[in-house]
Amino acid sequence: MSPASAATTGAARVELDVNGSVADVRAGLSTTLLTVLRDDLHLTAAKRGCNQGVCGACTVEIDGVPMRACLSLAHGCVDRPVRTLEGMLETPRMQALQRAFAVSGAFQCGFCTPGVLVAAHALLASDPDPDEAAIRRALSGNLCRCTGYARIVAAVRSAASSLAAPANQASA
Amino acid sequence: MTAMPQGMLWPRTVQEATAMLADDPDAKALAGGATLVAMMNARVVEPHALVNLALIDELRGIRSEADGTIRIGAFTRHVETAGCALLRGTAEVVWQAAGKIANATVRNMGTIGGSISFADPGLDYPPAIVAADASIEIASVAQRRRVAAADFFVDWYTTALEPGEIVTAVILAPKAGGASYVKHARVASDYATASAAVCIEGRGTVRAVIGSCGPTPIRDDAADALLSGDRSDAAIASAGALLEARADPLDDVRGSAEYRRLLIPRLLLRAIRQAETSIAA
């Protein structure tokens, strides 16, 4: 296929469910969800760090499960609810994570942070009391070059504890 | 001339999918996307049409069949395989391998069918399913057929799939016993530099397979025969030498060919000892 036609071929309408709203966009066959989120919907929390699925900066939820937006084709996401960090800001779980990250110094440049928060949010949803091994396992796919990871692990633990605490107090 | 359908195609059955692939030889089958979309992003492949297998119920899920085999649908994501309690005994090697693929997020996306169809020799499933003596069910528009896992991987990035064919299931016949998949990699989430997959049946029969040390997973009948009678350190060293003689490893950024050769008997030993503890468990 010639470079010229590759550049302009195949854009078609696709309807996506993003953060609970219908998003009506045009996307080519090879257009990824990441490109649609960032360029069409201006949801720029998900970042492009490698475009190969390695770095994790593009992590979003599809069908309720963390996935790589850069490895998801826009047309392949039809009828599969997509949730980005922007769509999780109101949850108590995300707010607990944000508070913990802020006071623990669990981010520096912040570029990996949205992907880390989405993965951590999903972890706490399925495992409200993860130990360190479980946190490492869930987040090994999120690269961070700034923090050295220790504070991220501590912040996830701390968020888990703070989410559990109100229930403990109630029963005490 | 009929226009080729462009874009994303959504077959509901295996028959529809294989018919679409037969009609358009340049269309590609899309499963989890972990492999194919990365290649599209890098412009290594630029398909004009994709046959998306996501809606085909038959390809989903892991189930126990009446004949005692376990059928893993091709569209089973690694996270499911890694969490499946049905994969016991010698089949455990497959769930161990599934849990070591890449990282948790990629495991939510990639599928067993997509993975083995790509046949990257650095992958985790190939040596594991060969050790488990799995068979691969393949569908074309005309027929279904089965191929032993050992015969499915033919060469670098080359499988026994003919044009228009897709993997529909990986079928395991688990035996009582133990298994282990040992993966040596530079860092977590990396491809294996080298790996060893071992199944030990309760009666002592051993299948030992080495991964990432050649174009296809490495097995040796004499090595298996030797280990099936004797799992002493000395026997394992001899078996390791036989496997190493069949290896054809690359020099690449993960390691030199020489290092991979050194690793073969060492990983084999580790895998056998770990498989033994899983029999006891």
Place this chain on the structure above:
Amino acid sequence: MSALAGTAVGLSVPQLEGDDKLCGSAQYIADLHRPGMLHGAILQSPHAHARIRGYDLSAARALPGVRAIITGDDLDEQHRMGAFIKDEPAFAKGKVRYVGEIVAAVAAESEAIARAATQLIRVDYEELPAVVDPAAALAPDAPLVHEGSAQYIKVFDAGTDGNLCSRTEFTSGDVDAAWAGCDTVVEATYTTQAQAHVSLEPVGALAEIDAGGRITLWSANQSVFRVQASVCESLGLPMTKLRCLTPRVGAGFGNKMEAHVQPAVVLLAMKARRTVRMILSREEDFETVRARHPFSIRIKTGARRDGTLVAREIEVLLDGGAYGDDSPGVLGYALLMQCGPYRIPHVRAHGRVAYTNKLRFGAFRGFGVPQVTFAAESQLDELAEQIGIDRIALRRRNMLVPGDPWFGGQAIRSNGLAECLDIVERESRWREPVAAPTPDAPSGQRLRRGRGIALSAHISGLLASGAIVRLLEDGSVLLNTGAVDIGQGSNTVLTQICAEALQLPVDRVAIASPDTDGSPYNWGTTASRVTYVTGRSVVGAAAEIEKKLKAHAGEMLECGVDDLELLPGGKVAVKGVAQKSVSFADISGRAHWAAGGPLIGTHSWVFDQKTFDPKRAVALGLPFAQIGIFSFNALVVEVELDEATGQVRVVGAWSACDIGRAINPMLASGQIEGAFVQGMGYALVEEMVWDGARLANPSLMDYKIPTMGELPETLRAYLIESDEPSGPFGAKSVGELGINGVAAAIANAIADAAGVRLRQLPMTGERVLRGLLESAAAS
């Protein structure tokens, strides 16, 4: 320690930009968007070395949506940039010098069109022989990377000649005579690899142009002023025509300190007369920008039998890549620091940088010190072993104590190294035996543990900074320094310094974003200099504001300025009479509307402590005549080595840093921890690999950095405060210090665990296993 008002300094204030970063609304360069903007893409050279005979742009121009194409024909031969040697055009002109070099660029209506258009550009190359090995590059008949290298403008006596980019030599005492007085001499060669920065954010820039031709340039950068200088020098633009700004930056570690795509993006905008944004892919970032210098190090150290160090000779050869960039600085700095924090009376430290046909090597956290520390601290362990003296005892005997100067005679006025060493020795349980995780495993299958130590240092003071503090109408304060926060938290730290100086709470001080139009000059966020150099500017500017506040208050309260003091919360009061006070807001109102004019405090300085005392050392080719103020680090690591595979993992790391005063303990600790893990990658895993002249692993699939899976079970940072008298509230800087000793400490731990001494980085499982097999064969 000087007393604090306690409003800000010493508090672990969370990053001021935290909300945006945690909500995903922080705007990095790739998030910036302008309606109707064009997208840029680059064409990279397929050749390591070739003359460019011409370009055929006809097919590219014909592609619908293409709005501008630039090539070397758009550049003037005279215009070259470079931090030390002006050897670099905006992008390739006349020649290409490395595979991956930017040869042309396109601006088009979409990124897809721009990328497609680059593939339609035809370049007529005449291939030339390439040289990829630095030693081969310095051989007499080597192909010349820069034919005219001797003619380039240099900012110091570089000694450039052919492929010799620069040379430097420092001597102290009489090394040749001193060997005779040594009871033990150890000599060895060490080699280190190219490390890629792998900031999570790839580089990019966005340039807007107004009708008058003035350009506003946003880019991922570590210095708006270096961007401005580089773009203007390489394009021949007057500086008044270019305004440089900074979005949120996704880390740098040195990769973004000097120019990357900015000159190309500006030129595209000028040609298209429209806004252009260009973001490199990860692969392009790996191949095009810069990386850490590979070093080849020959090092020889002599000591007396009681362990006293007497003599050191070190010779280094750096692979500089195709352009000088920061290479002369890395060479000079490495030679300045190679003694480590020890007294060594007789020293010859010399080295060269060679041009090769690879991407330029440049600034990367540590700036040459991780490389020489790997060699020097490894050698100290070997020396200790030969002498038969304990590894820590050898270091204690020789380490710099308060009052000792640095190599070359520069005075050190704060030295907490002893406390650093004490705390890591204790916390790591150094004196206790290491655990034996697999006591019953047979030989060849064991996990073995060992511990290693390294001491190192880094500077804080270099080049120029300024600060402007303005009192806003409501009595709050606006601080503007031009220092770029790349994620390390300098905005927060500088705000804390300003707040403390004026006894304000942190939320009453705002900090402006770096802007060459509005900010005072700041050389850059590099060299671990911002807390110290810019922090001092902030203190100075705040002091001016304080003076002006008191001048007003004196008139308003009818007393002498010496009778006044600041009170916490923004007040000026008569000393001891708190009720007789005026608020900053009152003063500001008076100043704005009645008397004196708006209150502006400024400070401007360049670090002027001389690197060397000419009575103590002789220097040839010194790239930094004024550099200093030393922070110190003691690092212990414990490793676990798998005999079966050779793989080493770090199980514990204890890193103590004397940073004078921790302005923000949480952010300072974050620097130490992050630097450790990055250093761990450097030590064990990371390596840019060339296949001939082509980079073989320019992707995150193939170039691996540590993941959370590699985080040691124990990673502890300790902050030691020795109170640097010249520092802002006693502070020195911390950004790079934590990486310098990591490779050495790990090498020493591997030797301790398994008796294998590795002298090449990275210390992969393969290299360790080979070492184990060789020592088994030898015994």
